[in-house]
Amino acid sequence: xxxxxxxxxxxxxxxxxxxxxxxxxxxxxxxxxxxxxxxxxxxxxxxxxxxxxxxxxxxxxxxxxxxxxxxxxxxxxxxxxxxxxxxxxxxxxxxxxxxxxxxxxxxxxxxxxxxxxxxxxxxxxxxxxxxxxxxxxxxxxxxxxxxxxxxxxxxxxxxxxxxxxxxxxxxxxxxxxxxxxxxxxxxxxxxxxxxxxxxxxxxxxxxxxxxxxxxxxxxxxxxxxxxxxxxxxxxxxxxxxxxxxxxxxxxxxxxxxxxxxxxxxxxxxxxxxxxxxxxxxxxxxxxxxxxxxxxxxxxxxxxxxxxxxxxxxxxxxxxxxxxxxxxxxxxxxxxxxxxxxxxxxxxxxxxxxxxxxxxxxxxxxxxxxxxxxxxxxxxxxxxxxxxxxxxxxxxxxxxxxxxxxxxxxxxxxxxxxxxxxxxxxxxxxxxxxxxxxxxxxxxxxxxxxxxxxxxxxxxxxxxxxxxxxxxxxxxxxxxxxxxxxxxxxxxxxxxxxxxxxxxxxxxxxxxxxxxxxxxxxxxxxxxxxxxxxxxxxxxxxxxxxxxxxxxxxxxxxxxxxxxxxxxxxxxxxxxxxxxxxxxxxxxxxxxxxxxxxxxxxxxxxxxxxxxxxxxxxxxxxxxxxxxxxxxxxxxxxxxxxxxxxxxxxxxxxxxxxxxxxxxxxxxxxx
Amino acid sequence: xxxxxxxxxxxxxxxxxxxxxxxxxxxxxxxxxxxxxxxxxxxxxxxxxxxxxxxxxxxxxxxxxxxxxxxxxxxxxxxxxxxxxxxxxxxxxxxxxxxxxxxxxxxxxxxxxxxxxxxxxxxxxxxxxxxxxxxxxxxxxxxxxxxxxxxxxxxxxxxxxxxxxxxxxxxxxxxx
Ligand code: SF4
Ligand code: SF4
Ligand code: FES
Numbered sequence: 001x002x003x004x005x006x007x008x009x010x011x012x013x014x015x016x017x018x019x020x021x022x023x024x025x026x027x028x029x030x031x032x033x034x035x036x037x038x039x040x041x042x043x044x045x046x047x048x049x050x051x052x053x054x055x056x057x058x059x060x061x062x063x064x065x066x067x068x069x070x071x072x073x074x075x076x077x078x079x080x081x082x083x084x085x086x087x088x089x090x091x092x093x094x095x096x097x098x099x100x101x102x103x104x105x106x107x108x109x110x111x112x113x114x115x116x117x118x119x120x121x122x123x124x125x126x127x128x129x130x131x132x133x134x135x136x137x138x139x140x141x142x143x144x145x146x147x148x149x150x151x152x153x154x155x156x157x158x159x160x161x162x163x164x165x166x167x168x169x170x171x172x173x174x175x176x177x178x179x180x181x182x183x184x185x186x187x188x189x190x191x192x193x194x195x196x197x198x199x200x201x202x203x204x205x206x207x208x209x210x211x212x213x214x215x216x217x218x219x220x221x222x223x224x225x226x227x228x229x230x231x232x233x234x235x236x237x238x239x240x241x242x243x244x245x246x247x248x249x250x251x252x253x254x255x256x257x258x259x260x261x262x263x264x265x266x267x268x269x270x271x272x273x274x275x276x277x278x279x280x281x282x283x284x285x286x287x288x289x290x291x292x293x294x295x296x297x298x299x300x301x302x303x304x305x306x307x308x309x310x311x312x313x314x315x316x317x318x319x320x321x322x323x324x325x326x327x328x329x330x331x332x333x334x335x336x337x338x339x340x341x342x343x344x345x346x347x348x349x350x351x352x353x354x355x356x357x358x359x360x361x362x363x364x365x366x367x368x369x370x371x372x373x374x375x376x377x378x379x380x381x382x383x384x385x386x387x388x389x390x391x392x393x394x395x396x397x398x399x400x401x402x403x404x405x406x407x408x409x410x411x412x413x414x415x416x417x418x419x420x421x422x423x424x425x426x427x428x429x430x431x432x433x434x435x436x437x438x439x440x441x442x443x444x445x446x447x448x449x450x451x452x453x454x455x456x457x458x459x460x461x462x463x464x465x466x467x468x469x470x471x472x473x474x475x476x477x478x479x480x481x482x483x484x485x486x487x488x489x490x491x492x493x494x495x496x497x498x499x500x501x502x503x504x505x506x507x508x509x510x511x512x513x514x515x516x517x518x519x520x521x522x523x524x525x526x527x528x529x530x531x532x533x534x535x536x537x538x539x540x541x542x543x544x545x546x547x548x549x550x551x552x553x554x555x556x557x558x559x560x561x562x563x564x565x566x567x568x569x570x571x572x573x574x575x576x577x578x579x580x581x582x583x584x585x586x587x588x589x590x591x592x593x594x595x596x597x598x599x600x601x602x603x604x605x606x607x608x609x610x611x612x613x614x615x616x617x618x619x620x621x622x623x624x625x626x627x628x629x630x631x632x633x634x635x636x637x638x639x640x641x642x643x644x645x646x647x648x649x650x651x652x653x654x655x656x657x658x659x660x661x662x663x664x665x666x667x668x669x670x
Numbered sequence: 671x672x673x674x675x676x677x678x679x680x681x682x683x684x685x686x687x688x689x690x691x692x693x694x695x696x697x698x699x700x701x702x703x704x705x706x707x708x709x710x711x712x713x714x715x716x717x718x719x720x721x722x723x724x725x726x727x728x729x730x731x732x733x734x735x736x737x738x739x740x741x742x743x744x745x746x747x748x749x750x751x752x753x754x755x756x757x758x759x760x761x762x763x764x765x766x767x768x769x770x771x772x773x774x775x776x777x778x779x780x781x782x783x784x785x786x787x788x789x790x791x792x793x794x795x796x797x798x799x800x801x802x803x804x805x806x807x808x809x810x811x812x813x814x815x816x817x818x819x820x821x822x823x824x825x826x827x828x829x830x831x832x833x834x835x836x837x838x839x840x841x842x843x844x845x846x
Contacts, residue, residue, distance in 0.1 A: 165737030170746040181731075181738035182724050189738070574738050577725040581691060582684045601732050606695055613688050629691070631728055 007072040022063035022074060023051055031076050034085065034114050036202050037151040038064040041501070041516060042160055048151050049088050050114070054078045082118075089115055094125035096203070097146035103204040104142075108512045110202030111149060132177065137185035139364045140193035140357035141206055145177050148205040154178065154197035161501060163476030164307070166191045178205075181574060190310045190573040192475070194303040194499045195357030195508025208357050208509055212384050212391075218349040218377070219262040226349045228263040229329045229408070230254055232270050232419030233355035233504035234382050236525030240511040241386035242396035246518040247525035249532075252401025254353075257389050259402060263351070267408035270415030272328040275547065276300060277414055277427045277538035279564055280322045281435055282555040284428070284494060288465075293318055295470075295485070295492045298424050299566075300324040302362035303499035307475050309571040312482055313599050313636030321565040325418065326352050326359055327368050329408065330375030331563045336551045337407070345373050352379045355419070355507030358499065367566055381509025407543050413530035414538040420523040421473040421503030422449035422456055425496040429460055429469065430537045436463050444536050450527070452502060452520060455481065457492075473498040473506075572597060572632030581609075582616060582627035589624045590668055592616075593643040594652075597632035600639035604654065608640045611657040619661075621669045644668065693718050694726060698733050705734055708744055712751055720797075721752045757793050757800035759838065761785075762817040766806035773827075774814040778803065780828035781816070784835045798842075 005016045009026060019025040021044075026033050036048035046065035053063045056073035060080060068074075075081060093115060100106050128146070135143040152169065155178060159165040166189055170179050180189045198206035218226050235251040244250065258266045284296050299305055299320040308319060323331065329352075334345040352359060356379075362368070363376040380388075389396055403409065414430055417423030426446045433441040448458040449471045456471040470492040472478045478497045484490035500506040505522035513519070535541060552560045578593065594600075594609045609629055616625050633641045638650035644664050652660060697714045701707040711730060716722055722745050731741040745751045763769075763778045778801070782788065785799040793800040809815045812824025816831060823834060 159737070159740075165740055168737070168739040168743035170739075170743050172747050172749075179739070179742075181728070181742040574728055576728065577723070579687075579691060579723075579725045579729060581687050583687075596729060596732065598732050610692070610695075613692075617685075617688070629725075629729070631725075631732070 005070050007068050007070065007074060009074045010076055016068055016070060019068055022053055022055075022061075022066050022068050022072075025068050026053075026063065026074075026076055033063055033076060034117070035064060036110065036149060037153060039153060039156075039200060039514075042153065042156040042200075045152050045156065048149070050085065052081055052084045052088075054081050060084055086118055086120055089118060089120050090123050090125060092149045093120065094123050095128045096149060097128070097131075097144070103147070104207040104210060105204035105512075109204060135185050136209075137187035138191065138193060138209065139187075139361040140209055141186060141195055141198055142209050143186065143206050144204060145179070146205075147203045148178050149203055150176055150178060151202060152178070153200040153202065154206055157196050157200045161474045161476055162192070162194060162196060162307075162499065163474075163479040164190060164192065167197060182576065184575070188575040190571075192303040192306040192310070192499060193358040193361040194475070196500060198357070199508040199510075199512065208381050208383055209360060210384060210387075211360070211378050211380055212388050214378050215351060215380055215384075215388065218351065221349075224347060224349045225264050225343060226262070226351060227265045227267065227333060228258050228351045228353060229267045229269045229272075229326070230258070230353045230404075231326070231355055231359075231504065232273065232416045232423075232526060232529075233507060233510065233522065234353050234385070235529065236419065236505065236522045237355065237510045238382050238386060239396075240513065240518070241383075242389075244397075245521065246513070247521035247523075247528075249525050249529050250396075251529070252403065253396060253399045254385075255404055256399040256402040257385075257394055257396065258353075260394055260399070261388055261392055265405045265408075266402075267329070268404045268411050268415075269325050269329055269352070270411035270418065271408050271541065271543060272325040272332065273300075273415030273418040273427070274412055274538035274541045274544050275328055275564065276322050276325050276418075277424075277431055278544065278555050279560060280320045280424075281428050281431045283320055283322065284432065285435055286556065288467075288493070295495045296320055298494075298496045300418065300424060301358070301498045301500075301504075302356075303358035304475065304478065304497040305568065306358070306361070306571070307478070307499065309568055310573050311479070311598070313570045315482065315485075316568045316570070316637070319568055321561075321567065323368070323564055323566050324359075324362060325415070326354065326379075327362065327375055327566075328564050330363070330368065332547065332551070333408070334370065334373065334375050335563055336547075345370065349377045350375065352376055353382065353385050354379050355382050355504045355510045356500070357381060357508045359509075381507075382511060383509055386511065407546070410541065410543040411533070412535040412538055412541045413533035414536060415541075416529045416533065417526055419504045420450070420526040421452070421498050422446075422471045422496065423503065423526070424498075425449045425458070425469050425471045425494060427538055428494060429458065431539050432467065433460065433462050434537075434539060440537070449496075450523075452516065452523075467494065468492045469494045469496070471496045473503050474501045475499050570632070570634040570636045572634055574631060576631065578631070579629040581613060581629060582622065582625050584624050584626045586624045589626050590665060591626045591643075591645050592665065593628055593630040593633065595631070595633040595635075595639065595641045595643075596629045597636065597639075599636035600632075600641055603639040605640035607654040608642070608652050608657055611654050612642075612661065615658065615661045619666070621666065624669055625665075690718050694729065698730065703734050705736060708734060708736070708741065709748070712745055716751060720756045720758070721754055723755075724753070727753075755793055755797060757798050758842075759798060759818055760800045760802065762802050762804045762807065764805075764807045764809070764813070764815040764817070765803040766810065766813075768810035769806075769814040772813040774803075776828050777814055777816060777826045777831055780831055781835065784832050 006013050033051050035051045037045045044065050046062045051063045052060050054075040055061050132145040155167050158167050236247050239248045239250040240246050255266045297319045330350045338345050360379040363379045368375045414427035426449050429446050449456045454477045458469045460467050502519035506519040596605045635641045640652045642649050642652045701711050727741050728738050731738040765774050807815050814826050816823045816826050
């Protein structure tokens with residue numbers, strides 16, 4: 001008996017080819033079924049009911065979560081389907097803050113688009129009456145729960161792709177909201193500001209914090225010189241905002257637009273990416289020669305750095321101490337270039353155009369400011385730049401191309417490929433051999449580290465030693481790799497980590513784009529820009545060579561360290577209450593905190609704590625002890641950690657408790 | 671002399687803190703650190719504390735390797751869990767239509783006055799009483815109805831409920 005492997009869609013015979021769901025199948029034959037909660041890179045949720053179809057004999061079904069079966073008769077636009085869709089939309093809209101005109105996603109909102117596409121003209125259900133507070137705490141994002149349609153896309157993005165799980169549903173029924181733990185603000189939890197949640201949100205419930213007003217204010221301030229740097233990934237994506245295809249290289253137009261907007265100097269972050277390659281590669285070689293701890297992780301992604309500070313305490317020493325190219329740029333401009341052109345650092349405003357939301361957070365970190373003057377004053381995303389161009393009425397397509405200013409405008413292909421996953425690793429590979437042996441390497445292209453696979457690897461031989469390189473993007477992939485390293489199942493020398501899928505081209509500050517394909521096109525653009533460069537290796541950049549001559553002496557010198565490197569610190573994952581165990585009312589009390597944060601907990605902090613409780617309870621001084629369990633004392637690498645008044649004590653394993661109790665606590669209480 | 675903190679002698683309070691926290695660890699160890707154990711763990715922990723304190727939820731998330739947000743999500747999803755401290759006696763005043771018409775409001779006022787609660791506060795500082803209104807206890811024939819822990823009291827008046835609470839306090843004192 002022969003069972004034909006076909007289904008009937010709207011009367012059309014369609015062959016099955018292993019499609020996972022009806023939705024995939026219809027997309028293949030050019031029918032665009034609307035969705036909110038379906039993303040091919042995330043797990044199935046099937047909750048929004050927007051994607052319904054009618055299946056003969058089975059009724060209305062969610063096409064995203066129904067596998068096609070041979071013989072099915074499917075209707076994608078029957079009267080019943082239309083009715084359900086419209087009702088779904090009406091219900092969502094009834095519960096949605098419909099202040100579209102002032103919404104950041106006005107024009108790029110899926111709810112708005114679908115309401116328009118399906119002709120929803122009136123809403124039969126009542127308005128929502130509660131107004132929930134907005135979360136402005138983060139430097140990178142703004143959350144407006146009043147616009148959330150509970151599709152859960154952000155929840156799954158953060159948990160599945162980033163491996164963090166900052167957001168989740170809370171409450172039930174009409175009280176359901178999507179929120180960080182305990183309704184805390186993003187700035188008070190382990191959010192790394194990658195913005196990927198906002199990039200998948202179909203509405204304006206999570207948006208990039210808009211700093212365009214600050215940028216205009218800087219431009220219009222006659223006292224200030226406004227300098228702008230443009231990250232590599234911006235040049236292959238900005239065109240999308242103006243109808244050009246993804247991946248088209250629009251560098252010249254970006255420069256022209258920035259000049260027309262009124263920026264005094266337009267520079268290229270790729271030059272400090274070149275500098276990063278040189279610094280980071282030398283750092284690596286020193287580590288290798290000194291036999292220090294391997295692997296060395298890259299550090300140019302601030303979301304990854306923050307992730308490591310929260311979750312990978314024991315590997316912070318393995319992070320390259322190099323600042324990101326953005327911060328190296330700001331530092332050089334304010335520290336050295338300002339002087340050269342006879343200006344004070346505070347008279348120059350450094351603006352960055354970045355594909356990235358986390359860069360906003362990074363620029364605001366206190367370690368990247370000198371005497372209260374930040375190295376980078378403000379960060380705009382590609383999205384915000386597009387907004388400014390529109391506001392200024394510039395017709396992007398018609399702009400005559402211009403080139404970057406000197407000196408920070410001269411770059412090599414190595415700095416440009418920083419924009420795609422694998423780029424930093426490849427740039428380092430182009431340099432390492434030469435730095436060790438003095439002989440330039442013939443190979444320029446390292447295809448093995450390119451592309452969108454979850455993990456990419458390459459091995460090169462340098463002076464008789466095999467150097468193993470791994471590249472991951474998406475923090476869940478980094479998390480898995482860290483776990484393998486911990487278990488001794490993976491060993492690499494250099495590991496590149498980018499938080500965003502696809503690397504910076506997939507940053508959350510880029511034009512809103514629903515598909516991986518767009519990101520792949522942008523990456524292609526990046527490698528084309530590299531191919532077009534006459535110089536492909538960072539170490540060949542003559543201007544960077546001049547920076548060393550004039551300002552920095554040599555790679556990893558003291559001057560270089562001072563201007564281009566940084567240090568990292570542990571961060572607790574969540575702010576909040578401690579667990580009280582003993583409270584004292586005495587005036588001369590002693591405070592003992594035992595950390596039960598993740599690292600310490602896994603290192604047996606509970607046993608330590610239990611011993612303290614017992615010793616304290618038996619001690620005659622117990623009236624004066626304040627004992628509590630706390631979450632993260634931010635010294636995770638040597639847990640369990642305790643804090644006695646202000647003194648932090650590391651490595652307090654249960655067998656050391658008694659000694660510490662007698663030495664540190666009893667003596668203080670006497 | 672023993673010091674009084676929030677109504678309980680300090681010593682007792684401290685042993686209480688410690689005992690409860692040790693119990694949390696015992697529960698986690700017994701039920702295991704797998705994610706499927708989360709709900710049973712929350713149930714038992716709630717029995718200990720009579721609610722789920724935020725810091726304990728964070729601790730459970732740490733122990734189970736879950737994100738605090740997802741533990742919070744589960745704890746707020748099920749009606750059986752409470753994230754607010756509840757008193758030893760939970761007094762539910764029915765404010766369904768029948769009870770309301772028959773004067774549940776003066777009863778509620780009388781209770782609040784008797785246990786010293788004002789404004790929006792639901793639980794007394796000494797964690798003795800929690801006073802809530804509910805929309806229907808399903809005993810409309812006895813309206814107005816008040817439920818104290820598991821016991822139903824029908825046809826309440828402000829006077830009657832005050833007497834009941836006086837009685838309760840006496841028994842409680844005898845217990846301690
Ligand atoms: S910005 Fe990134 S880390 Fe923060 S909540 Fe969104 S997805 Fe998660
Ligand atoms: S915030 Fe956005 S992505 Fe997240 S559930 Fe709400 S609508 Fe969906
Ligand atoms: S897209 Fe199918 S249910 Fe949401």
